[in-house]
Amino acid sequence: xxxxxxxxxxxxxxxxxxxxxxxxxxxxxxxxxxxxxxxxxxxxxxxxxxxxxxxxxxxxxxxxxxxxxxxxxxxxxx
Amino acid sequence: xxxxxxxxxxxxxxxxxxxxxxxxxxxxxxxxxxxxxxxxxxxxxxxxxxxxxxxxxxxxxxxxxxxxxxxxxxxxxxxxxxxxxxxxxxxxxxxxxxxxxxxxxxxxxxxxxxxxxxxxxxxxxxxxxxxxxxxxxxxxxxxxxxxxxxxxxxxxxxxxxxxxxxxxxxxxxxxxxxxxxxxxxxxxxxxxxxxxxxxxxxxxxxxxxxxxxxxxxx
Numbered sequence: 001x002x003x004x005x006x007x008x009x010x011x012x013x014x015x016x017x018x019x020x021x022x023x024x025x026x027x028x029x030x031x032x033x034x035x036x037x038x039x040x041x042x043x044x045x046x047x048x049x050x051x052x053x054x055x056x057x058x059x060x061x062x063x064x065x066x067x068x069x070x071x072x073x074x075x076x077x078x
Numbered sequence: 079x080x081x082x083x084x085x086x087x088x089x090x091x092x093x094x095x096x097x098x099x100x101x102x103x104x105x106x107x108x109x110x111x112x113x114x115x116x117x118x119x120x121x122x123x124x125x126x127x128x129x130x131x132x133x134x135x136x137x138x139x140x141x142x143x144x145x146x147x148x149x150x151x152x153x154x155x156x157x158x159x160x161x162x163x164x165x166x167x168x169x170x171x172x173x174x175x176x177x178x179x180x181x182x183x184x185x186x187x188x189x190x191x192x193x194x195x196x197x198x199x200x201x202x203x204x205x206x207x208x209x210x211x212x213x214x215x216x217x218x219x220x221x222x223x224x225x226x227x228x229x230x231x232x233x234x235x236x237x238x239x240x241x242x243x244x245x246x247x248x249x250x251x252x253x254x255x256x257x258x259x260x261x262x263x264x265x266x267x268x269x270x271x272x273x274x275x276x277x278x279x280x281x282x283x284x285x286x287x288x289x290x291x292x293x294x295x296x
């Protein structure tokens with residue numbers, strides 16, 4: 001299982017809001033597919049998939065606030 | 079670094095969106111390190127994916143009757159209005175060659191707007207905790223961007239003319255109860271959109287270290 005980790009989007013900013021999941025649990029994803037859209041300040045940022053596989057868990061639902069380094073979900077690598 | 083500047087003039091929001099995406103793909107492919115689209119829009123209201131439709135205060139039919147188009151967009155921020163009295167700038171910057179920091183980029187855009195306003199004799203300021211540029215308590219410029227693969231799109235709008243301001247009353251701008259103003263309201267005189275545009279483009283070039291380039295790298 002590969003964790004989908006929130007990276008540092010801005011210096012000194014530790015939080016972002018999950019605004020949109022492009023896939024649902026059980027979906028097949030390719031490496032670098034846009035997985036999830038995050039919002040910080042007046043910007044959106046798409047987090048790409050770290051690897052190809054199946055999205056098996058979404059732990060940060062749309063609307064939730066996440067910290068840098070937090071896991072947003074899991075991918076079963078294929 | 080090469081900066082490609084495209085002036086679309088007065089253009090439909092959707093057409094500018096298509097041009098932005100083309101430019102994004104060119105920057106992504108490495109043809110340019112950065113691109114800048116400047117334009118003005120026919121009346122349009124744009125909402126982000128997460129903005130509440132309650133922030134549009136009139137019906138879709140009423141918007142249609144007023145000739146205002148409605149679009150859902152991928153940028154951050156809430157609902158906003160665009161009209162021909164505004165200058166729009168869409169910087170498509172590859173932050174991998176600049177600084178990989180979203181908030182820094184937003185503050186950079188605010189700084190450019192403040193300097194651009196200053197050149198026309200308008201005092202713009204940041205408001206602590208808020209994004210955009212303000213003249214006193216009134217909002218004069220808005221920012222909403224999207225970042226994909228550390229390349230930016232969407233951007234900023236500056237209210238120049240007075241004629242559009244009434245249409246802001248159709249929405250709750252940015253989802254907040256804020257009042258807007260324009261450069262003409264602040265100066266009490268006529269402000270030429272063309273001049274503001276040229277000033278802004280120059281500021282983008284000067285501040286970024288980008289230079290103008292009319293042909294791609296390969």
